[in-house]
Amino acid sequence: MKSIEVKKRILQSNTEFAERNRRLLKEKGLVTLNIFGSPGAGKTSILEKVIRNMKDKVSIGVIEGDLYTTKDGMRIEGQGIPVVQINTCGACHLDAAMVEESIQAMNIEKLDVLFIENIGNLVCPASYDLGEDKRITVLSITEGNDKPLKYPFIFKQSDAVVLNKMDIIEFTDFNLDEFYEDIYLLNKDIKVFLVSARSGEGISEFCNYLESKLVKNN
Template sequence: MKQILIDKNILRNNDEIAHKNRQILKEKGILSINMLGSPGSGKTSILEKIIKYLKDNVNMAVIEGDLYTTKDAERIEKYNIDVVQINTVGACHLDAAMIDKALEGMDMNSLEFLVIENVGNLVCPAAYDLSEDMKITVMSVTEGNDKPLKYPSMFQRSKAVILNKTDIIEYTDFNIHEFYKDIKSLNGNIKVFETSCTKEKGIKELCCYLEKEINLKRRKKQ
């Protein structure tokens, strides 16, 4: 009997393309992040805040992943930065081949910072390397503090987590102490940014962190 391990073959092919993309991004000194999270966690709102804070000092672009619509890309487009929409037509994640195609239409010579906003999902996207320097997961207090233990792979592979909508935490049953205990048990080195887009809480700290990472990547290029 011949056994075909489809998932492993798919991931191997994905990793090969991701490696090629990563080499290009490294040569150009472009910092790339893969922004992950559930639908409604506030990924696009956080991204809008990042753009407002950084766009005057950093040449950045966005790749927007969505199942069918262009709504998020339309929100980003108004900030006058390059944005490429990828519609997966039902697929629950982006893959490296999609990123490879999106990069073809970008001016890589002037680009310094690339944000990939993945499809809203806490399962499938964690397994796919998109040639990013880091994964950052966005979750909101309205989702409950049990998400790290329920979806451990996402948080184990992320360099940072953005805990969003903290301005309304008192109206939820979110246990902040259990959240920190659980997330640190999965990933002792993970950075946590507590944010609120409506109150501008934590946004400056997040953007300063990203700006530092962008500058480090610039220096490595030189």
């Protein structure tokens, strides 16, 4: 696993870097997916399940964002796919310059899809275009159904939301009807997937959605 530690910020427009990333990734035929979510929502666990489901069909690479550790990157690398770890040293989001450096450190010629697991945060990451094709937000049942209205920007910007930990919904006061009402009020076109990273519930449906994006890109 290659590791990139952010030592200084490049004073250049994020938009400029993002467009450069987008052009390169499109030229190489990659579908790039930016994954958001709070700490503990289950981003890495879902990504592990998705990789197991899809890696025999498509070639996958991952850029793993974290504040300080490489623990999540090591978990993903254990799936036998290329991983570049970005440690932001306290910054609450990834930016396009960091992603550009990571792309340069990865052999993208052989990849079909690139996952970018962003820093655990429902606020800052949504403001930074990384050059991705799609944005996916992971939300867990334990966070409560009020999060879409509390953090509307990230849900307005997302193409899909993955509602994780459905296996324990009966032990919480999560109101699924209110969740649907709020999420579609913010974004009528968003796709919703009810999943459990623990049991595997809903993972196949989510993978089918991801694979449909790969087909459309070809």
